[in-house]
Amino acid sequence: MAWEITRTVRVRLDVPDDRKSDLHATNSKFQYCANHTADWAWRYPNEDCVTSKSEAEAAIYDDLREETDYLHANLVQKAIKRATDDISNCVDRLADGENTSKPEYDTFSIVYDKRAATYYRDKVSLATINGRVECAYDLPDNPDDTPHGEYLLNDDYDFATSTVHYDSESDEFYLHAAMERELDVARPEKAEHSRVLGVDCNVDDHIAVTSTGRFVGNADYLNHNRREFEKRRASLQQTGTPRAHLTYHRIGDRFGRWSEDYLHRCSKAVVEEANQQNCSHIAFEDLEQIRDRISDGKKFQQWAFRELQQQTKHKAELAGIVVETVEPSYTSQQCSKCGTTLDENRDEQHFACLDCSYTANADYNAAKNIARKLALKLQRGQKSPAGGAFCQYALKSGVMTVNATEVASDQYVSAERESTDKPTASAVGS
Ligand SMILES: [Zn+2]
Structure with a gap:
């Protein structure tokens, strides 16, 4: 029985200067969709909040696409999913008696799965409001023993749904690549x-x-x-x-x-x-x-x-x-x-x-x-x-x-037969 493990690797993206604004505009529309979904789905304290992605999609997906001048269909779906997932976490917290409020989206973060992005080992092609943009990865010269070498460049791992972020201080874009691997060991x-x-x-x-x-x-x-x-x-x-x-x-x-x-x-x-x-x-x-x-x-x-x-x-x-x-x-x-x-x-x-x-x-x-x-x-x-x-x-x-x-x-029922010898010391650092 196989099971999957996921590792996230952060890599700087080489975004062509004349395409940076396309990514920013895409992010604005992604945020718009997430915020509108949250507005629609958040009904606390008067009613139950909507936590189902499909229920939200059925109700507001068409409107959101129209309102965003047809942002990539999959990005709209991912924004809806982000908001309903977050609201679902909020609902859990409320059930535990904790304080929480409607989620709001104001930082740069776009979710890309394989329909809105094409992942390669050295670059990614991302859907934007203005067609695709291809961004090369900024990889270390010697990636051995780095997360890049271990996961991003390792064919044992496949790309899963990842996110793109922006660091305003350095004016750089980053991919947080989710790398997935199926292990052939029993769960x-x-x-x-x-x-x-x-x-x-x-x-x-x-x-x-x-x-x-x-x-x-x-x-x-x-x-x-x-x-x-x-x-x-x-x-x-x-x-x-x-x-x-x-x-x-x-x-x-x-x-x-x-x-x-x-x-x-x-x-x-x-x-x-x-x-x-x-x-x-x-x-x-x-x-x-x-x-x-x-x-x-x-x-x-x-x-x-x-x-x-x-x-x-x-x-x-x-x-x-x-x-x-x-x-x-x-x-x-x-x-x-x-x-x-x-x-x-x-x-x-x-x-x-x-x-x-x-x-x-x-x-x-x-x-x-x-x-x-x-x-x-x-x-x-x-x-x-x-x-x-x-x-x-x-x-x-x-x-x-x-x-x-x-x-x-929780009582000891049998005394452990254990010698009192000094335990064996092992290799690291001693
Ligand atoms: Zn004792």
Whole structure:
């Protein structure tokens, strides 16, 4: 059973000077259609809003085409769809008791599918109010290892419905190309049995620790480089010369690339581990909920965690592995062997259970709890938890299967036979 993945690549378009106004005029008409659809479909609070694209099309498509001097039929349809999709999201928010208002369209953004655009690997031909305009892509000289090389120029990916944007500061147009690929792996959500790899992320010591005892990356090293970079940048800012200003930006870019690359190697190691252990799922803690734990809510560390999770998700997708998050409470205070939860169990990097005397690296203990949490969640989500499919989580000593009793009570029913050896260290950065 195949499934699809999509990647968005941003590429600058080389628009001929004498055709820029055609794109702007096209965007005005696209906005006109989207705004008029929103006006027509938004009926809150007196009536139900219209969220069906076909209902909106039946009612206003002909008028919109006439009013826009026959803007390309597919662009009118896409504008209607954009407004009804947005209103549908608004309706969901209202249902959740959140505040929202009628969507309005005033920024440059046009939706192009394959009927209003022809996509090539080096250029795109776009429908405008004044016939087609052909725009070459501004590609990097060496596209290997860039998103352009990896997706845009890769024949494994096909173009899907994309958007064209305009940056007024630089007076440049950009294509946000949606690249789609069909993967020949079973859709993991549908797998009968699941096996979870738990991953604990940290701001010091190792960046990621898996439930199988693999230690990935060095957070202290990442933070150290960040501090050195900040120091260097601060002194350049004080210098204040134009040359210092240039260097300031250059080292910023370089550090950005370096740290992204570092996290790429870490996420690769996590996915490798999941693959080796035949895992169908990777579990992280929900980032929104661990913010308090990140020292001073530091932006860089939040960025690094988000980046690591995002990159892991992208790489995992290609391997047919699902990344999910679990709610983080007590993952570091609970004993992964007997389930006892005590604040005193954890002392910095050392975990020692006051009840059963189990001792382990604290992050490793947490990773096992994270794995177990997702395995329980998956087991609960099954139609008949008692029969058939089973949910497991991967540990250094083998796999644990969560059973129905455990799911019902969330109690540990069997003590895990786990050695207290130091887990094996792994390759990245340590
Ligand atoms: Zn214990």
